[in-house]
Amino acid sequence: MKKALLRGRRLSKVFAQGQVKNKVLDRVDVDIYKKDFTIIMGSSGAGKSTLLYALSRMDTVTEGTVTYKDKELTRMKEKQMAKLRAEEFGFVFQQTHLVSSLTLFENVAVAGFLSKKGSSGEIQKRARTLLTRMGVEKAEDRLPAQVSGGEAQRAAIARAMIGNPGLLFADEPTGALNRSHSEEVLDLLTGLNQSGQSILMVTHDLRAAVRGNRILYLEDGKILDELELPAYKGAEDRHRESRVSQWLSELQW
Template sequence: MKTQILKAVDLCKSFANNGGQNHVLDMINLEIYKGDFTVIMGSSGAGKSTLLYTLSGMDTATNGKIYYKDKELNSYAEKQMADIRAREFGFIFQQMHLISNLTLLENAAVVGYLGQKKSTKEVRERALALLTQTHVEHAKDRLPSQVSGGEAQRAAIARAMMNEPEIIFADEPTGALNKRNTEDVLDLLTELNRQGQSILMVTHDIRAAIHADRFLYLEDGKISGEMEMPPYESKDAKNREKQVDAWLSSMSW
């Protein structure tokens, strides 16, 4: 039986627009389960990133409730929410947001000092272990400007894993990468998911989406479709791509 880790109830997000309201998220109800690799898809402007940021507490909902481990996130003060984001959530973005004057090792380590009772030595050892796991340890002493986009994104994944997050939130994590680096990053995310890591990812790329096992389709601020597939296996990639493409077509993508 799956364990629910994140839940949205009647979630709404609106923005003022020329004297009116633009309802980006409209009464969304969903559950995210531990160990799942869930992907959110939809046309441009559907609210995918807004949903991701709202669920993670990086943005605030206009109405509705969000529960994390059965506790209502909406009731938390900003400092409490910041602590949860630092200690229990991991984030990967299209633009890596690495600190330009820190090495990859220092970038991976920096979040380990936030709210953690670990020594400097312990933090650096974990950061190095994660850079090794993400296959970028050879560049640990280089600055972000001295490595490829793929290496920088793998370092960003190491940073996201630093505090052993319950969920990784990924917003178009391969959007700025070439084909080879895209495959490397997706293989890495797939491997982390096989190890039990929960992942919630926004993407517009079918080749990225097929690595997930659960698919949500967002349209006009609502979840209009859902599909599940068995865990990803590379030998099934072409068939999975056909299935996802057919499903998206049925959603009028």
């Protein structure tokens, strides 16, 4: 039986505007398992990104608890939480958020220094190794504005991985990319997962969703259903995409 790496219990998030209250998360219970590639899907406004940010403690909840490796994150002060995020979590967003004045190598290395895992030399070596693994080693001395969107996103994944995170959070990582660059990024994330990296990803894209082995479907701030899948074997598995598509159709996605 799989043990939960990250656990959310009774997670609620309410936004209030005057007398109007909007419940974006409604007492969600969810477990995220080690080495899984977990996908969060749902219609626009269902609470997908809000759930990801709540679980990573990038945002607070109105009610509920989040536990990571048996540590209750909702009890931690922000300074403690910032330290844990730097040491244990990696983040990839739709926009890369690379520092425009730093080269790709410097963006990755700086994140490594913040994680405080290893000496300066070890971190620089790991940064170059990751950039090579992501296929952007030839662009390591370029600024973000001097590379393509796909190259920038691959560098952002290297930055997210520099601290050897226990869990990688990805929020629509292919949302701003064209099809070919999207496939490159998805291949990298799939490869990381197949090497043992735990990933939690929000997406609205069917082609991205089929990479996961578990898909959670949100509606009106609640997990309506979930789908378990075998490990991704490659684009030639058309049955996989059809199965996910049919499941989503039944949920009226």
